[in-house]
Amino acid sequence: MATLRGSRLCSLTHMTTTIRQLPADDPAQVAAFEARIAAGESIEPKDWMPVRYRSQLTRMMSQHAHSEIVGMLPEGNWITRAPSLRRKQSLIAKVQDEAGHGLYIYCGTETLGVDRFDLYNQLLDGTAKYSSIFNYPTLSWADMGVIGWLVDGAAIVNQTILAKTSYGPYARAMVRICKEENFHKRQGYEICMTLAKGTPAQREMLQDAVNRFWWPSLMMFGPSDTHSPNTAELLKWRVKRKTNDELRQRFINLTVPQAQELGITLPDPDLRYNAETKNWDFGPIDWSEFQEVIAGNGPCNRERLEARRAAHDEGRWVREAAAAHAAKRSQATAAA
């Protein structure tokens, strides 16, 4: 582990924080904090913040970082089979961007006094969560288009709002990351459009991918507001600025016209425009499927974690070597 610390992209002092052991918040400080939030100020790492605020942000940011890293796998699965050199290059670049996002957000979590490597270990031991969408398999080339279009598209809807979150480092990370996610979405949609205009087999491939990814993409926004225990507190502290349901609806409204443009159907017979609310109404989400995936029983949960663990285990000797070499070097420097 020391190896990684030597080569990390951000350098921050290592503090071990066990949140539960911190003293209860002083009500006067909480009031001052909430006044700052209400005034629209952004909270910076050195500022005082309630224990719950810190822990909620740690949870959200680390889940986000894990999602970026695990999210490399389903798309990485098609890099070696990309059907043109241009597509191969853009897919590698995309997966590489996700690695960069993960790294950047892990660094962001360290401003909250947690260690990136502790968080990463929580991912490896299965105690940390990541976005449920990455537990679905990628079964055809069309999935590379549909993931860019729907999954990065959903991420953008989420992250555009998170760019206004009250915690400064997270907000700034989102601004930067959103630019790249927009590029991913455009690229994904362009793959979809090429397939849509292609051979009957390509159109069929596209439709099948949409059928598989539509509902899981809607679940990316999380449980309905009535079942989202964290929402009220997160909204009060302006960690979140919109509810899960609001964001989901916004995503659907944005996406339906794009689906029409592609000439594909979305797998929801209840989908229809509501002239009164100006929303696209949609059918019930199968939350039992969501709960199953969250509980670790999705189609690829085991495979995704196994892949991360295998990479970590097979890389151990490399990290140890780098640490040993760095130690030799610093000894040599000290002796000189």
Add this chain to the structure above:
Amino acid sequence: MAESEELGIAAGEAQAGVRAVAGTSRGPVLGPPMVEYLLRLGDDRLILGHRLSEWCGHGPILEEDIALSNMALDLIGQAASLLRLAGEAEGTGRDEDALAYWRDGVQFRNALLMELPNGDFGFTIVRQFLVSAHSVFLWEALLAAPHAGLAGVAAKAIKEAKYHLRHTSEWVVRLGDGTPESHGRVQRALDDCWRYTGELFAQDEIDTAVAALSFTVDMAAIRSRWDQVVDDVLQRATLTRPADAAMRRGGRVGRHTEHLGHLLSVMQIVARSHPGATW
């Protein structure tokens, strides 16, 4: 009993003149020199870039995942340009994708070293180091190639190759002079790669023909500069340079290892499943 009878072939049919069985050449059939030359350069980078891309999402640390992907991107980008030039030189309308996705293994011209499976991180790094050192000096020579397209690729690729060389040299030193385990692994990788390095410097009638077009690539000079770089890094890495024993070759004329076919079966599967489709 005559052999032809044993095989069930009628004696008369096996006689000379009935059906020509004596070919015009003992070796594989090669295309025009400029096409072959560009294919060799392009295929080296395509196949090695493809191998590097297999690491994506599986690197030993996140930073290295990104670095390996970066190198894969550089190499595949170079390959696309070089194969485009090869297609233009060929003049039958094949573009870089037609060449990458619709040739069979025996039509590939990469050196064998490129197609070997990735092995562990140490093997991938050692191979990349040996190839990058070669590339830096080769691109330097090709900067002055009397072929605007190729000289253009060289100008961009040399910067990329220099970065790859620096990055992999650092890792060879770190792994060689790291722990006993890493030292052992990386020395083994070096020993395994070594017998494929001769092919990087081998020259044949294609090189002679291209040299006649005033491509001044002094392979002996490239070799001695490569030796210097390799010796320097191996020494800092406390690794032992293997002896130049029997060298494996054949990739330049399409005589590959069995590994290439498997690589291509993955790489080409989607494209070949949909003839005529655009992506």
